[in-house]
Amino acid sequence: MVSSAGKPVIGVIGGSGVYELDALADKRWQRVDSPFGAPSDELLFGSLDGVEMVFLPRHGRGHRIPPAEVNYRANIDALKRAGVTDIISVSACGSFEEELAPGTFVIVDQFIDRTIDRKKSFFGTGLVAHISMAHPVCPRLGDALEAAAQSLDIPVHRGGTYLAMEGPQFSSLAESRLYRSWDCQVIGMTNMPEAKLAREAEMCYATVAMVTDYDCWHPDHDAVEVATIIEVLMKNADNARSLVKTVVPELKQRDAACPGGCDHALDNALITAPDARDPDLMKKLDAVAGRVL
Numbered sequence: 001m002v003s004s005a006g007k008p009v010i011g012v013i014g015g016s017g018v019y020e021l022d023a024l025a026d027k028r029w030q031r032v033d034s035p036f037g038a039p040s041d042e043l044l045f046g047s048l049d050g051v052e053m054v055f056l057p058r059h060g061r062g063h064r065i066p067p068a069e070v071n072y073r074a075n076i077d078a079l080k081r082a083g084v085t086d087i088i089s090v091s092a093c094g095s096f097e098e099e100l101a102p103g104t105f106v107i108v109d110q111f112i113d114r115t116i117d118r119k120k121s122f123f124g125t126g127l128v129a130h131i132s133m134a135h136p137v138c139p140r141l142g143d144a145l146e147a148a149a150q151s152l153d154i155p156v157h158r159g160g161t162y163l164a165m166e167g168p169q170f171s172s173l174a175e176s177r178l179y180r181s182w183d184c185q186v187i188g189m190t191n192m193p194e195a196k197l198a199r200e201a202e203m204c205y206a207t208v209a210m211v212t213d214y215d216c217w218h219p220d221h222d223a224v225e226v227a228t229i230i231e232v233l234m235k236n237a238d239n240a241r242s243l244v245k246t247v248v249p250e251l252k253q254r255d256a257a258c259p260g261g262c263d264h265a266l267d268n269a270l271i272t273a274p275d276a277r278d279p280d281l282m283k284k285l286d287a288v289a290g291r292v293l
């Protein structure tokens with residue numbers, strides 16, 4: 001089993017507007033099957049500065065899949081099967097704070113999950129697991145992303161809460177105000193259950209939430225529309241590409257296991273007695289939970 005103390009394999013999940021990773025050398029798209037169904041697309045394998053990389057467009061090439069229909073379990077399972085140790089999630093988001101203007105990259109550190117119609121766990125009847133989500137973002141990945149953004153002079157903000165909404169419709173004004181009153185900093189539709197599943201799969205996970213709009217609460221800005229998001233994303237695409245190119249070499253060598261314990265998340269999580277476990281489910285979990293099964 002791959003350990004995050006050794007050589008990392010960096011996965012990038014590309015959100016809206018990010019459907020390729022041009023910078024990769026020796027690129028090849030390859031199908032990876034998962035017992036949890038079909039991932040959003042083939043995986044793009046390659047390397048960057050000698051580091052093995054795997055890219056997956058979250059909504060598929062051409063943006064075919066809406067946020068609630070993304071098979072998050074298949075995506076995370078496929079990345080795990082591909083050997084990925086660390087996931088950088090690149091996501092568009094709306095901002096709830098004046099200071100987090102469009103173009104800002106927010107390295108969030110918390111999530112509130114308001115999604116309602118998604119499969120949120122690899123585990124279930126026959127093998128029950130309860131992992132900790134107290135600190136859902138990998139501190140080592142977050143540090144590296146923050147430092148890389150600073151070195152590139154990209155406006156970056158460390159920390160903040162990402163409200164994951166169900167969508168696909170954007171929020172009403174009342175909802176937008178409610179989330180602001182909850183002290184959320186940004187909003188999107190995809191990072192949950194993605195972050196939960198990455199943790200269950202013992203992978204380091206961090207989000208670069210790229211602010212594209214002020215949702216609909218700001219008196220001086222129009223309510224968010226897809227056209228605005230794409231316009232801002234196009235302007236930020238170079239920054240996103242540069243960030244990935246800069247951060248990956250920094251993640252190359254590591255002397256220790258994940259300081260946040262992401263790579264041992266299942267150590268104390270399984271509660272089902274060994275003789276009560278479902279062999280079929282255990283088989284499906286060979287990649288996600290193989291280390292502890």
Ligand SMILES: CSC[C@H]1O[C@H](OP(=O)(O)O)[C@H](O)[C@@H]1O
Pocket residue numbers: 014015016017058059067090091092093167187188189190191226229
């Ligand atoms: C294209 S507008 C809304 C869409 O954009 C964000 O997607 P992603 O997180 O994959 O960048 C947002 O969450 C919505 O899914």
Ligand SMILES: Nc1ncnc2[nH]cnc12
Pocket residue numbers: 092093094095165170171187188189212213214215216224229
């Ligand atoms: N305002 C917003 N709400 C939800 N998802 C988004 N993605 C980008 N902007 C968004």
